[in-house]
Amino acid sequence: MTTHANELAVDVRGLRKQYGDVTAVDGIDLGIRRGEVFGLLGPNGAGKSTTVEILQGNRGRDAGEVSVLGADPATGTRAWRSRVGIVWQDESAPAELTVDETVRHFARYYPRPRDPEEVIGLVGLEAKAGSRIKALSGGQRRRLDVALGVIGGPELLLLDEPTTGFDPAARRQFWDLIRKLADEGTTILLTTHYLEEAEALAHRLAVVARGRVVAEGEPAALRERFGTEATVEWTEADGTTRRERTDTPTRTVAELTRRFDGEIPGLSVTRPTLEDVYLRLTGQENAR
């Protein structure tokens, strides 16, 4: 029993994975503390899913050190699997069984499962407990996926793009569910390409692009660090639009005021949103 208070739930160093000529993960480092909700944010194809699959023990790696709950997922034992909950990106539950039957059955796989009824309630499927899975809506199936992910009472929950394809209301409900789990003390790693989702849920997040971590920290700190730079825009006398990025927009405006001797034509001062920061970091700036 040599558990340390600051032992990381997930500790990844120099992770690399290549598919043929394509480098999906190009040297990722991650440190996720126990009890934290960590967001892995990035555009499609950034390497998020590959990273999570490696952490699940469902994909091999080419290089790097990976420790999940103190073990290497590549050689994960049954005991280790019972401590990690997985919510997949694509749904895959037996269509002919009911919600209740499925959750109860999966509970049997674990040494110390949660109460199936309680878990069905937790994901808000009480009213559907007796329904066949094939009769559930997409959002309800996703909730069932989460129920199956947490039925074993995992210490770590890995969620790969859990809300893709949700309508806004369903997404909000799902966020409440994740917060509930986090409040219970479950460590959660969540990948998403929705910035607002990472901001709403994650204590800390890493922005991933082209297989690398390009920024890491608390959402507010990221905004602060990359968001202090304002853009001052104005129109010159010859009609051309000028744009200047600066940390001191007031001084820029004062200089312009002096130069134009009064009103500055077409003046605007904008601070980047977190979205701007994200798009700049992931090199998608021009995609807008």
Next chain:
Amino acid sequence: MTLTTVRVRGEASSVRLPGAWGLGLRRGALEIKQFFRQRDQVVFTFAFPVVFLFLFASIFKDDVRGAGITASQLYVPAMMAAGIMSTSFQSLGISIAIERDEKVLRRLRGTPMPPAAYFLGKIWLVLVTGLMETAILLVVGTSLYDVKLPSDPAKWADFAWIFVLGLTACALLGIAISSVPKSGKSATSVVVLPFLVLQFISGVYIAIDTIPDWMLNIGALFPLKWMCQGLRGVFLPESAKVLEQAGGWEFGRIALVLGAWCVGGLLLCLLTFRWKNRRDG
């Protein structure tokens, strides 16, 4: 916070994981439940060999020269063997390929379920469906085509081991072939073609004394020929022995071949079974 973590970890490591045998039983119950809830699948799985028995045994019904039986009688054990192979080899080959494609297998792999529990569940499923299929064919065979149930308990014992060994060998081969199709969509064609060919060269559709020897020798490499032969030995009179390639039932050799296929099939499964689609790496 720290204290909580330590406590949870301590308990988790001291608790025993559920065993494969018990979970296999539970998976079997679940598989059977799922199977019978798909009504169209149930009807067609069971009807297929019955329809074929009806067609063949009604078209070919003349006396077989010197064997003391009719062609119809010959088709009853043949279709029983084919029925055992269809409920095990064909249905597992197709359904596991689809489960792999739909990521049902990948999800199971993400839980602490022991892999053996999955295979045991499948074996329970085919035991139940195989027994039902055999019983239906036996009822049709005895009531319509004059096949006599053996009164000698030793014959029933022979039937029991032929059924269990044949079903197990075919089930394992079905699990193995499920890894061949690239997707669930192509599974049916990949699994049905070899099954169909085997039925022609193992004495299911065509009487054993009509098939060219070289074809029969290829058929003899696989379990179906021996299952047909064994079931003929159980349900046909001794006078029918003359039709056999070796002039006898060869129960010893049947046990040997089917047993070898059980072992070989198991090895094949262990070596080739994939929890994920090829696309998924």
